[in-house]
Amino acid sequence: MSDELTLPAQQGPASASPEVLLKVQGLTKHFPVYGGFPIKRKVGAVQAVDDVDLTVGAGESVGLVGESGCGKSTTGRLITRLLEPTGGKIEYAGRDISHASRRQLAPVRSEIQMIFQDPYSSLNPRQTVGTIIKSPMEVNGIDPKGGRDKKVRELLELVGLNPEHFNRFPHEFSGGQRQRIGVARALALNPKLIVADEPVSALDVSIQAQVVNLLQKVQQELGIAFLFIAHDLAVVRHFSQRVAVMYLGKVVEVGDRVSIYSRPRHPYTHALLSAVPEVSTVDEPEDRERIRLAGDVPSPIMPPSGCRFRTRCWKAQDKCANEVPPLVRLEGNHEGHLTACHFPEEPTTAARDEDIVLDPALTALEDPGKD
Template identity: 80%
Template sequence: MSNAPLLSVSGLTKHFPIKSGFPIKRTTGAVQAVDGLEFQVAEGESLGLVGESGCGKSTTGRLITRLLEPTGGKISYRGRDITHASRKQMAPIRSEIQMIFQDPYASLNPRQTVGKIISGPMEINNIKTPGGHEKRVRELLEIVGLNPEHYNRFPHEFSGGQRQRIGVARALALEPKLIVADEPVSALDVSIQAQVVNLLQKVQKELGIAFVFIAHDLAVVRHFSQRVAVMYLGKIVEIADREDLYENPRHPYTRALLSAVPEVDVDDSASARSRIRLQGDVPSPINPPSGCRFRTRCWKATETCATKAPPLFQIEGNQPGHLTACHYPDPPSIDPIHGIDRK
């Protein structure tokens, strides 16, 4: 694995303008969906993005794949700045950055056969394959666990899990280096979520593809991702190695999220379990709080939190690469699940 990151994001920002007025519409505000993200993804690595609905996870995924134009910041892919690259400039890179969408029912064209859906990207990018596109599509169907004989079937003939497998096959068609998976299992039945996650994990290990895995299910993210970034209201509040983040969360919001993960306790530790219930709702991204954006729901908030936004940095006691954005981080010895000292 190269030391240079495959993907590097610095100060990434996306504000959606709010228009009002008639007959002349004026910009009267902006939805601050993503505001100053900093992270990197190495070759073959899986980075999980977690957080509540509306925190900017999906917008981040669309910015990375350049389906949305960033308002500010920088996106570098293999050392090349693609932040504002034109369609022509992005053409040779498009095949290397693919996306798996959240809704398997809306992401497939109902008028096209499975063969056409999967071979479409190869035709658009003028990619020649040994034995032709049909042979390659049948190989991809087999890789994702579908019958190659389904080549001429239409999407409505498949279940949700099978459709998502078709979406995975389409993403693999161009042999990408990076796949952004936008909540790929949230629309599926629990009984088949594990199958799709295991399929993605198998694909990642066998083909060495890097993943940005977007989800709100912390258990799924822990199973799939090597590193995890926690988002709140358009910002990353904590990022760390998977095990370090789950066992030693330093940000109050991360700790609150982890305390809500359902667990089955078979010993007396169940009585010691402490769940953190956050007060209030997530503030509007149109007018986010000053300073720390989590302060309106944080039990540790002070005047400092209202006047100064905490930077994302290495806190004393954290493992290397474990970054936290908090003025008053939790002690490293606090267990987020049971609220007891592990030392």
């Protein structure tokens, strides 16, 4: 197994992407909630994804980050059309696929592939690795040169598995190796876009890096575009040139990774970044802001009006409850760095004069004198 993949990471902001591969506009997915009496009827909706705009250029890697319930996975499933959108438009290579039927989707299906989080449940335990990787080709009636088996062996080699393992079953592999099988399966149809939904979250740290490097190799050598969905901000920063931050079904900030990670404007992005525990490998004192929100993410069934983050935001004012902030380029932001906030923060992550601590328990314990 060639585990010693070490590749240079991607460089800074992507040069203005030459060609838009995927364009998502106003994408919305509401899951109905039923209840009522005596006849059950729709009483509300989980607004899983609400009016999301997103573009992915050819060969580009876009990261989608956010906490549970932010709709990042749903967005991924909408784009791969595993779910039917409630509203909005998904355009792939200039073609509107938002409500395309199975048949209309057929040519596109092979070009958009998905990699799932759990390498244990996403592979059929009764099929050999060869069959698993081959099946997308069979389903789509694709006959590569030299036959499907040869292609499978090439793919196994590409993802760093022994081609001899063609006839083994998934349970004979470790978690990291299974995720490689998942990658090989996704690559079987020569896709142009891979939607990777938390592809490394279930893996141990040392294995995570192997898979991240593999995905990077795939992206760079084969020129495949990625929509990389993850909750781990550091992994996303490492893998994606552009990053979109989601909160309760909406994109609150999007931009190139340097802008998002070093010059964030949305308070939620600030809070998220400041919450990531960092290993201090150097002796210097940390210069990071400390923001501790109160409580958990509210339910997407009845999301707050206006700006959805306002209930946990330290800058919220009346305007935030009344007006949905548009996702726009703020003054001082780089090209393509858009923020949806009425009262944006300073573009820095350096420590503030005073920490922002909204959690009542923490305030009580840290500052007993106060209220």
